[in-house]
Amino acid sequence: MGSLQDLVTNKYGFDLTEQQEDMVIRDLELIIEANATINLTRIVSWDSAMCRHIEDSLAGVPYVLAAPDGLYGDLGTGGGFPGIPMAIVTGRKTLLVDSVQKKMRVLDGVIHELGLSNQVSTYAGRIEDLAKQRRGEFAVLTARALSSLPSLLELASPLLKLHGRLVCYKANPSDAEMESMRKIVRKLGFSLPEMHQFDLEDGSHRTIMVFQKVSKASISLPRRIGLAQNEPLA
Ligand code: SAH
Numbered sequence: 001m002g003s004l005q006d007l008v009t010n011k012y013g014f015d016l017t018e019q020q021e022d023m024v025i026r027d028l029e030l031i032i033e034a035n036a037t038i039n040l041t042r043i044v045s046w047d048s049a050m051c052r053h054i055e056d057s058l059a060g061v062p063y064v065l066a067a068p069d070g071l072y073g074d075l076g077t078g079g080g081f082p083g084i085p086m087a088i089v090t091g092r093k094t095l096l097v098d099s100v101q102k103k104m105r106v107l108d109g110v111i112h113e114l115g116l117s118n119q120v121s122t123y124a125g126r127i128e129d130l131a132k133q134r135r136g137e138f139a140v141l142t143a144r145a146l147s148s149l150p151s152l153l154e155l156a157s158p159l160l161k162l163h164g165r166l167v168c169y170k171a172n173p174s175d176a177e178m179e180s181m182r183k184i185v186r187k188l189g190f191s192l193p194e195m196h197q198f199d200l201e202d203g204s205h206r207t208i209m210v211f212q213k214v215s216k217a218s219i220s221l222p223r224r225i226g227l228a229q230n231e232p233l234a
Contacts, residue, residue: 003073003107007055007201014061016089024054024085030110031079038102049097051202057082059198060142060167061089063210067165069141073097075155076146080107082169084140087120092226095138117229126169128222130160134217147229148182153188153211154228160213160222166190170207189217 004024008016028049035041043049057087060082064072072092076082080096084107087094096107104124111120123130138159143152149168156166173181185192193209200206222228 002185004050006059008058008184010108011198012059013063014065014089016058019089021070021101023088024058027080027088027110027114028054030108030113030136034110035079036107038106040103040106048202051200052204053081054085055200056144056169056206057085058089058199059206060208061086061166062069063196063208063212064090064092064140064142067140067167068161068163070161070164071095071137073138073159073190075141075143075152076175077122077145078145080101080110082142084110084114084116084120087116090112091119092123092140092201094121095123095134097123097125097127097150099126101126116175126225127155127159128225128228129205131155131222134159138164140165140167142167142169148232149177150171150184150232150234151229153181153185153190154221154223154233155191156211157213162215164211166211168209168211172205172208174196174208180232180234184232185211187218188221188234189205189213189215 003020022206025233064101073095077083077096077098083096101124107122133157141156179182190211191214193211195209
């Protein structure tokens with residue numbers, strides 16, 4: 001990859017300051033370091049991690065910037081992707097959410113090390129439980145490699161305020177997944193998504209889908225823990 005600053009300006013249409021570039025690179029170094037002791041990512045080489053984690057995370061920046069003002073959450077954040085690079089570039093108040101305590105402890109250390117403690121925090125718990133505590137508080141959410149579209153819409157719906165956005169990072173959603181999404185999208189209070197297709201620098205195909213919350217869900221959410229992912233509505 002050439003310069004990251006040139007790449008994001010030319011390909012994704014936003015500016016990355018030198019300080020932000022240094023911070024996202026430092027983030028990746030810290031995550032790769034931590035990965036020696038806890039499994040956060042399978043990606044091993046620096047170049048592929050720059051592409052699959054940093055470029056991919058940053059590809060969603062324009063859609064998070066375009067969302068209404070307010071709190072940003074990364075659902076199923078794992079090693080903090082796309083959440084930490086997104087927080088660095090957008091400057092939004094951020095909550096990183098994952099049920100695995102050990103991963104969130106690692107991210108707490110990374111947040112501290114990057115000097116982001118006033119802006120970014122972690123929630124070690126289930127998304128369904130967060131929805132009971134922070135209902136309607138989020139302006140924008142991201143999710144990468146977490147679940148199928150119907151499950152994502154169900155998990156995100158109670159967390160988002162009206163006109164809030166859910167930005168889903170996908171490789172190639174299948175026709176069946178798209179069909180299930182269409183069956184349930186309105187019931188969960190969203191309009192049909194904007195679709196953005198592109199290839200990362202290593203050639204892997206990406207689809208970013210942006211859903212807008214346009215009404216309350218017509219069913220009571222969250223359902224019991226696990227149902228959104230184990231027994232999706234469509
Ligand atoms: N977004 C990261 C990690 C994806 S792996 C990336 O793209 O690299 C999915 C993560 O979601 C795992 O860390 C898992 O612990 C978390 N997860 C799955 N279901 C969850 C739920 N219902 N509540 C909270 N975290 C969940």
